[in-house]
Amino acid sequence: MTSKNEIPVKIHVETVHRQDGQKEEYAEDFDGRLIEIGETVYLRYEEELPENEHAKVTFKIAGDEEVQLTRKLEHQKLHLTFKPGKRIPSRYQTPYGNIPVEAFAGRMETVLEDDPRAGKLEIDYRLYNGDSLLGDYKIRLQFTA
Template sequence: MDQLSAGVPVAIHLETHIKQDDDVSDYRLDADGQLVQMGENLYLRYLEPNEETQEKTPVTMKFTPDGEVHLTRNGEAELRLHFISGKRVTARYRTPYGIMPIETVTPLLETSFQERPFSGHVKIDYLLYAGEQLVGNYKIRLQFTA
């Protein structure tokens, strides 16, 4: 794991399933990214393409030793989600119009990492709330390999 402190290129496969009211959508992404270890935390970074604007949004997933996951998207709107298994957690969504308080509830959070070759599997099922209003039900499935 020593080489991780300098960063290791990884191939990322991401699938997201989104259910908002009666709308259901699936999103798939295969991208190159980088895995870095800083202290006891692992950081997975990649660029997410936006098909409408042709711009790329930087995305970072932070994995802590106690199993928490933090997801940050730094686009025109900044999204910071925090996942703790079985808990309701305050998150943040900063838009050009101001900060919107949001919360996540995470009924499923599984992470597993292997050393040779270095790879990982992440499963996150979460509910996103704005106040008491349910915004959507999300499922993230992520795999990466060095």
Template sequence: MENGIPVKVDVRTRQIQSGEKNDYSQKFDGRLSIKNQTLYLRYDESSEARVTFKVCEDDVYLSRKSGQMRLKLHFNENVKFETSYLTPYGAVELRCETDCFKFDYDRKVQSGSLTIDYRLFTGDEILGEYKIRLQFAA
């Protein structure tokens, strides 16, 4: 990975889909960079899957690229965002509704945490509820 400083990233997620709960926890080596008051946190989930969090004042953007699949989500507690999930079989139209997000960052020690709770819909149908708990430290 290019640019920024190396950080350790601890990601914990919970998915609730069709009443079924799945928890996921993983640690990654990542990179942290700041450009024009915007923080970027990047890590590779695998040799093909790259994840980027872009944190602005009131918004968080998540981009995940894996092979031919592309997903971009935009989190803001006051706005519903429409997006497309690009797959090898075509695009799936999604709507992201953020229930809450919180970001803490300590510049002195280059560490922080990100909490995001959101729901994804296709049309009026809920695909799932998701919780992200991410911590990073240099």
């Protein structure tokens, strides 16, 4: 049986999104949970959105080789897999159907520390729908127990 360790963490997230010459920046702090199952680390938190909606966000960190991002709302789900230098297909589930997307991680860095339990995650990626570039993104996440 694999051991599971779960602790509360403070999470700081910054994102930058560029599309069609426009730039959007976002920064927020969250109370979250860090769950360790074997060698895999999960970071979970909930975003409060307008109109009393919530988005459940999970980062699954499998070392420096793979990170998965899942963002669930009541009627939407986005699941992206990031591997450095690879374009990975996925889908964006909406009430109107599934939209095929692909994420290309040009840069990815993960740092995990044990004492105190802390870390950071940096991902620069491009999101595509077929041959169409949907945008350039940067995620900067830091957490501490």
